[in-house]
Each structure stands twice: as structure tokens, then as C-alpha cells.
Amino acid sequence: MTGTRVHTAPWVFTGERVVRRGAVAVTGAKISAVGTLDELRSAGEVVEWPGTLVPGLVNAHTHLQYTHMAALGQGTYASFEDWSEAFEAEYSRRDGWRTSAEDGLAAAISNGTTALGDVVTHAEALNVLADGRVHGIAYWEVMAWHDADWAVRGRQQTLDVLAQATGAIGLSPHAPYSLDTGVLDDLGRLARELGLRSHVHLAESAAEHEYVFQGAGALAEQWRDWGYGEFALLRGGGAAVRAVTYAGTRGVLGGHTHIAHGIYVDAEDRALLRSTGTVVALCPRSNAVLGLDAAPVAAYLREGNTIAVGTDSLSSSPSLDVLADVSALYRIARAQGYTAPDLHSRLFAAVTAGGAAAMGLDDRLGSLTAGKLADITVVGIEESTAADTLAAIVEAGQGSAEATIIDGAIRFARESALMSR
Template sequence: MSERVVISGGTVVTMDGGRSEYADGYVVVEDGRVSSVGSGPAPHVEGARVVDARGCVVTPGLVNTHHHLYQWVTRGLAVDATLFEWLTTLYPVWGCIDEESVSAAATAGLGWLAKTGCTTSMDHHYVFPADGGDLLAAEIEGARAVGLRFMPTRGSMDLGRSQGGLPPDHVVEEIDTILAATTDAVDRFHDASPDSMLRIGVAPCSPFSVTDTLLKEAAVLARDKGVRLHTHLAETMDEDAFCRERFGCGPVDYMESLGWLGSDVWFGHGIHLDDAAIASMAATGTGVAHCPSSNARLGAGIARVRDLRDAGVPVGLGVDGAASNEANSLLEEARHALLFARARGGPQALSVRDALEVATIGGARVLGWDDQIGSLEPGKQADVAVWRLDTLPHVDIVDPVAGLVLGDRPPLELLLVGGRPVVDRGVLVNVDEDALAHRSAAASRALLTRAGVTR
């Protein structure tokens, strides 16, 4: 059951339509939703837990729009490689994943995401070994255990190396198998209700690992089922060259030719986009999951976030797989988004509030969930983060939003998802952090042993 909670006395940053902020504000939570938010003394609510938020900033929970949770147990490999080098090193390892490794990775990864302020995460799972078990169900159970709102996507690869793709043949699937499994995933798990904690998406992996036939069929399937479409796109210049050589056009033009632009579509990364591609995406409402840390870790480049936002492209933040972003911190992505945008375009390229917007309501819009999450408004889901800014690293930073985005990661006083505590005074409520660490370490050792990798 959701508690009644009154959060009072903090700086409340709502991310509502008017971007309202209250220096001495309150948020009232009842029946899993925000019932009121405003300035001054909080109203009395009978039987409510009262949270003294003096010295804190209260924000919507952060929304993660691109991730690969299974990679949590393969961190620290190929750390100086390009994307294609990194993939070719790790594909054979990922070809050995099973239910236990995915369950351990997803639960640990989502637990850590929660501790960095994340209340909603998607996941792009696209490796399904024939003998791996029910991998999507394993990560869904991990999200339920931690208590996060979740949008896993049934990913896929059907273009193996023998057909000119990047992945080895043994980690790809037949198209009929993919479409049947994707249909089953939507039918089993997707919940479109307003109180949903679980939605499913359709997500073929990338232009260099998927045939055009699969992309076309996946789009038809997703639209028939009323769910969203996702893939990697425009992440590296290698990918751009691959598309131009193989398809005679750039990545966005290629996807448009297959019916893959629209308000129900978002692309992971979107780094190497020219003006025409950005215009096409803006005109169709196609979104981008910006992954600044992973992009930098792999040397892929810096996305044109200012240009994307100015054009009207929906932009959210993504941690990306933990094997290309070992920090796995969504709040750090907001900071890196700001810093990299300014490194590219100067100090006006992204403000601290822009960065928080992309991390909250921007991400909710990318996932098509902004009617329910992403801002603190009456009637919306009570996904709330309360951050302490009265400790040594932050206490004298004048602007609390600057303290949150530009400062070190502050202590997380409270994290609510649908009004239920997931983190309380920095501690995971529903799962044991030490147990998660031990289990994920064991799963990593077992996986690397199966794959013949020496630690």
C-alpha cells in the first residue's frame, strides 16, 4: 500500500508546464499520486508521514530512457576500445548470459539507479541465447523487487556476421522467432493503465545488426499492439559509413524509409545527425535518448543537444549499458549532459534547469509516459526524489538546482515511486544492497568463466 506522505520545507522544483519552483514548498502524496504541491506551510493530512525537507531540494524522480541492464555483470572490459571494437569483444561473453546472470545484473543495476534518483527506467535487451531461459521475465522481476517503474523492450538481432552484420552468428535469432517472442512479451507483460508500473516496447538492436525486413515487421507489430519503438541510431561515424555503403543513405533517412520515424519512436544516442536529419525527427516527433557518459567513454562524440531541443526533438537521458558506463548514475548523466553541451556550444548551450528538465519530464516525454510521470503536479504519479543539500559538498551553493546538477551527487533522503518508498535516508528499502553486490559478483564470475574470460 502507498503511504500518505507530506514533504515540507524544501525547495520544490516541479517541472510542471510553467516550470514552477517554490523556495519553501511542500508536496502531498495520497493514494500513490501527488494530491497537492505549493508554497508555504503544508496542509495537515491525517495519518500522513511528515518528511522535514528543510535543507533539501525536491524534484520529480529521474527517468532513464536507454539502458542494457544485463551488462552490469560485464563491466570493466574493453575499456579503451571504440564502439565496434567493444562490441566484438563483448558479444561472445553476452552470448553466454542466462536467467541468473540477467536477474542478478538487472536487480543490482536497478538498485543502484534508484540510489541515483531514478524512479523509471527502460531497458533495451537484445541478446537472447537459445538456452538462456526467460530473460525478459528475469529483469522484470528485478524491477519489481527494487520497486522501480519499468519499460523493458524486447530487443533483437537477425543480421549476423555471415550476412554482413557486426554480431557473430551464434547470438542472432531467426526473424520468425523474434516476432513471436516479441508478440508474447507484449501480451504477457504490457500494462497500459494509468497506474502502470510496467510497459513493454519493441526494440530491434541497430542498423548493423538487424535486417530491413525485421525493422519493417517490428514497426508493424508495435503499432498493431500500441507500444513504442526503439533502436540505436547515429551513435558513431562507423555506423554512418555502414548505412551509406550498404543502404545508400544516412541512418535517419534509412529508418524513415522503413516507417521508423514518428511520435512513438525514440533512438538511442543520436550523436551524428545533420540538420536535415534533425528536421525530419522534429517534424515527426521522433525522440532521442542522450547518453553523454557512454558516448564519451567510447569516444563516439557529443550529441547536438542544444540543436535537438531548439528544433523541438524530444530529448531524454540514458545511462546506457553498465559495460560502457560503469558509474550507472542517472544524476551524473544530467551533469555530463550540461558539461558536454557547454564544451560543444558554450555556456548558454544548456542551463542547469535544462539539464534537470531533460532528466525528468524530457525523459518521460521520450517514453510516452509524460501524462503520468516526470513532473510534480496534482494527479500525477508520486515519483519523487528528495535530495539533501545541507551537507559539506553543497551547503553554501546558492542555487539548489545548480547544487544538484553541478555539485557532487548529494545524499538521497527519500525516493518515492507511486508514493512507495524505494530509498529512505540513502538505504534501499525493498532489497539488501550487500546481498545484491554479492549476487552480482558471483553471477559475473560464473558468466566470465563460461565465456572463457580471465579476470
Template sequence: MTVTLYTAALVVPVTAPPIPDGAVAVKGGRILHVGDRRWVAATLAERGLAFEERQWRGVLTPGLVNAHTHLQYSHMGEVGQGRYQGFPDWAKAFNPVYERGSDWRKAAADGATQLLAAGTTAAADVVTDPAAASALHDAGLHGIAYWEVMDWTNDAWMLRGRAEVEAALDALPATPGTGLSPHAPYSLEIVPLLDIPDIVRERGSRIHIHLGEHAIEQELEHTHPDPWHGKGVGSLRELRDAGYGTSATEYVDHLGVLGPDCHIAHGVYLSASDRAILRARGSAVALCPRSNDIIGLGEPPVAAYLEEGSFISVGTDSLASSPSLDLLGDVAALFEIARRQGYHRADLAERLLAAATLGGARAMGLHLGRDRTGYLAVGARADLALFDVPVTTPGAAIDELVRHGEGRAAATIVGGKALYAREDAW
């Protein structure tokens, strides 16, 4: 197998310091060496390995990891162009357009193409219709397709829901990965939320849930001093009707949903105690600030997540609630939010770039093992992204990429193959 040497004015491994005039050697879809360009070239020569060099004038990073999206909604931009007063208001606009139907396979494929053009190499794709289920696989992307589960009552679930969901999960393409996405604590009653973690964990799969996106999920003042556990409550709404102010995070935690094999989307309406629960369970949050803004939600507590050491990742959500599928647009929004919320440390840009790469991989369990991704290291998958960002100093280049990187991807390499490249990429 031939060796390709990707060189750039700045290489950002994420798990190691940035490397000016750096290089990444790729062989057989995996990273062979990472380091200073002259050192990597000399090392290859010492090993008797001929190589083809591809030079880039800007920044080379791990491929971006979009930790929350719905690719099948990529033809629903008419909804995403509106402005709303909260999740229920947005849902009123979304539902009739969704019910009108679409060529979900083509929409998801178009969305996957947009991910590649933005430097994304892996994604958490939430799937509602079977026709869209193979989008990641067909595009050559890594990540996980999550079958979405919603609107099941306890009785209907026990009668036929579990069997239908298990069949849907087992019908998903085996590659790149599969999981279940219980939609939200308020859209499923308690029995499905109890069963879904077991269904997933029996198969060694993953869970992804919307949490903290609806105001009903916030912790409220209790009218009952005693715990709700064992009171025969059948749903989050029954919990509220009974006068319990328990947060949705505590609620799903008690049901066994959270854990290191689960990551959540949005995390807007999470208190300090809710965020502590996520950290204790090893669950990451995928922050989607541009979607939150269009829907009319509050800002996610970005500064608190950073200060507290929470596992964070970044998602675009869908074109039904976001202006683009370019993850760096959301990274830039997170930078501005964090500064407004009082996070003034010099490491902000570096941490947000890590969230958009390693953080997304960690959220889906893709950061470990033979097929690890999200960072540049020997033996990892050769998932790379090149960005047209000028390099003066490493810090300035990373800051520019994080704050103004949207639309500046020049090439996207997945498993050693260039699946997107501008004409001037090399």
C-alpha cells in the same frame, strides 16, 4: 488513506517555477497538492485532512527517468572499465563476456537497486534474456521493458523470426510496460525493421532503437543521385555497398520506425537534417554521453539538440559501457558538453534537469494520462526524489544538482512509497 507531506528547502516541479520552502502532499500514491509549505499545510487543514510531515533540508524533484539502460549487464563492469576506439572495438570486448553468461535475473535486480539509490523512479530497460525481463516490475519501478531484437536476416525473419519475437513480447510482464527494441539499423535487415513497428503498434506498445551510435550510420556522399527506395535493397549494408550515402535516420524513417511512440538511444552521428526528421516525427533522443566516451564515439550534438528544440532525455546505458547507473553523472557530462559546444544560455541546468525527468517520461509516453510521471502536479504519480544539495537560491541549487548531483540522492519515493532512503533522509 493518510496524507504524507514532503517538505524541502526547494521543491522543483519542472512544469512550474521552483518553490523555496515548498511541499508536496501525497495520498494514495498520487500527488494531492504542490506549493508553498504553509499554503499546502493550510489547505490540508481546511479540507480536514490530517498529515504526517517529512522535512528535508535539500532539494525535492520529480523522480529521475532513465531513458536508456540495460540492467541485465550490471555485472559486466569489467567491460565498462575499458576504453575503446569505437563501437566495433567495444563489441569485441563485450561479446565474449556476454557469451560467458551470468545470472541475468540477479544482475538486473542489482541494477534496479542502483537506479533507486540514485533517485530514479522509471526506466527504459532493454532486455536480451527472459530472466531479466521482470527487473522493473520486481523493484517497483515504473517505465518500460523493451525486448531487444537483433541479428535477423530477411529470410530467417519470415521463416520464424516474427513469431519468436511476438511470443517474446507477449511473455514480458504486463507491468510496468512493454515494448520492442530493434537493436540498430545495421544489425537487422529490412523486413524485420518493416514488421516491428506494426507488431508494436497493434498492441499499443512502444519502440526504442539505437540510432547514430555507429559511424556506418552517418550520412555519406552519394554516388547515386536517384532515391534508393524501390531498388530492392535488403539492408543498410547493401545500401552502402550500392553506393547510397543515405543516413540511417532517413533509412529507418522511410521504413516507418520513427514516431511519437518511438525514442532513440544515443543520437551521436545525426546531422541537422536527421535531427529535423526526429522532431517532425515526435521522436525523442536519449543521450548517454558517458557511455559514448568510453566506447570512443564522438560527442552527441547537445547544443544543437537544445538550440533546435529537439525532444531530449538522458540515459546511462549499462555498466558494460558506463561508470555508474546514476543518471546525474550523465546530466553533468551533458552540461559540460553543451558549454564546450557553445550553448551559453542561463537556462542550461534547468533544461537538463527537465530532460532527466519530464524528458524521459515523454520519451516513453509516460507524461500523459492517469499514470503520468516526470513532473510534480496534482493527480500525477507520487514519484519523488530528494537530493542532498544545499539551497541558497533556486538557481544555484539547480545548478549544483545538475553539475555535481551524482551520488547525492537521499530518498526515492515511487508511487508514494519510499523504496530507498538514507538514514538521515528525514
């Protein structure tokens, strides 16, 4: 691509500053300058957008291949275990994972998403992000292995799948309860050896705590019923520590990892996540569908954890619109007594810079900065002040994506946005 395009809108929120009648100059796949339209008008062809230009939105936790399982996500469930039963029944009789993932990716892009943390369980869906020319990481998910089977077959199968990746790849030990203890240890080692980032579901249900702490409770019974009673935690009556501590002792936490959910955590757990540099991707709408409690959003913010935002998949969430989860987080934080005036900017940061940090992509993504990749979301929201505009995006941004620019290419644009140019 040659030449420079100058994208402009009534507001530009770079993630670091706000520019009225701002502009972002894009040369090739990268941002070459950020300023006012007056400053940058002569740099190239001017492209006018309505509303506000923001850094490309990051969906830090999803499973695109479950997009065709949307009927499950429209339901409500009494417990995590109830949803898991319904999920397993549906999952075991499905195929067509590649098409399902592609449909999910198209939906995510049309909701302003430019980078995703996508958890993959079938090799046919492994390269959907790479083939779809979006940013992020495809995390190969490993679950339901006993230590013995893992050593004989599981490890090699995993390496064989990883070898098929054509784009950025990571490892996802599914959760502390769905893998035997030695497998968790080995996945931690493998990620470090291969220099891969990792991603794990953690502290998602109260029953997970009971399982990890004492090898008992509804989730432990479910996994015994499913034939995993030989897992060390189930055999030995638990680890007598909380799930986050357990994950830490198994080498799962660290600056190369982000976790999904992080609901059932106490102050010590949150401190461990901070001290290990582990980012938390919060998925509030999925949590609500599964009948779980809300994550301690206010505490995470007050204590200074780095948070990101995920939709989770359509099998547990109503849409792949990550701004709807941002609004849910806003309501939860307020209800939990978070009254500081920075709430809008903190949640805006979560869905942009926080998501980039979760996947170690913050040197290239997460803000509109000269030198970074030109991932820009056009949000069709414009109020008379910057503060009101930011508040509207955070509190009611659902469905407001007007256009999505990835690596400088316009990948989605509503008719209305094109007409206003």
C-alpha cells in the same frame, strides 16, 4: 494505503515552479497537492527531508541485465567496433541475467531513479521493472535476424516473449545495422499493430553511417565477419541515405519511439526527429567510454529537439547515476558554445519531463503536479538561491540522491536523510 503524507524540504522544484520551504502532499500513490509547507502542514503527517524535492529521475536508456558486466564499462576503447568485440565475447559466456538486472535496478533506485527505459535481451529479465515496482518500459530487443529466418521463427519467438510480460512492454529493434531491412519494416508494423512503444539505438557511431550509406566500413566488415553478409544493406551497397533517414523510411521513427545516442546527426536528421516526434535519449558517459564523439547537445537544445538522458548499461558506463550524465551534458553543451541562461533548466527538464515524454508517460510522470503519480527524488543539495541550487544539481549532482519515493512509497533513503527528519 490510507492517509496523506506531506513531504517537505528547503526547496521543491516541481518542474513548473520553485517553492521555498515547499511541500508535496501524497495520498496513496498520487500527488494530492503541491504548495508551501505552511499551506499543506495540516493535510497529513509531515515528513521532513534535507535539500530539494524534484520529480523522480528518469533513466531513458539502460540495459539493467548487463549490470554484472561492469568490468567492460571500466575500460576504454579505440572504437565502437572494438567495444562490440569485447562485449560479444563476454555476453556469449554469461548467464544470471535476472539477478544482474535486479542488482542494476537497486543501484538505479539508490541513485534517485524512479522510471527506466530498460532494454532486455533475455526473457528471464523481462519483468524486472514490473516486479521491482518501478515505472518505465521494458523494451524487448530484437537483433541479428535475416529476413528469411525472421519470417520462419523470429516473429513468432518475439510474440511468445512479449506474451510473458507482466508490466509495460515495448519493442526495441536494436539498430539499423543489426537487422535485415524487412525485419525493421516488420517491427515497425508490429509495434503499431500491438500499440507498443519502441526504442532503437541510432546514429551511435561514424561507422554506422558508412554501413547504412554504402554498406562499407569497419562496422559493415564486422557484421559480414559475423555471418550477416546477406542483409540487404550489405548485399546491395547500402541505402545511400543517412542512418536517421533510413530509420524513418523503415517506419522506425515516430511519436511512439525514442532513440538512444543520436551522436552522428546533422541538421536535417535533427529536423526529421522533431517532425516525427521522436525523442532522443543522450548517453554521454557511455559514448566517451566507447571512444565516440560527443552528441551535438547544443544544437539539439537550440533547435528545440526534446531530449532525455540515459546512463546506458554498466557494460559501457561507469555507473547507473543518471545525474552524472546530466553533468556531462552540461559540460558538453558549454564546450559546444551553448551560452543561453536556460541550460540548467533545460537539462533538468531532460532528466525528468523529457524522460517521461520519451516513453509516453508524461501524463503520469515527469513533474510534481497534483494528480500525477507520487514519484519524488530527494536530492541532498541546498544553496541559498533557487538558481544556485539548480545549477549545483545539474553541474554536480552525481551521488546526491538522498531518498527515492515511488508511487508514494519510500523505496530508498540514506541514513543521513532519515536522521535529519
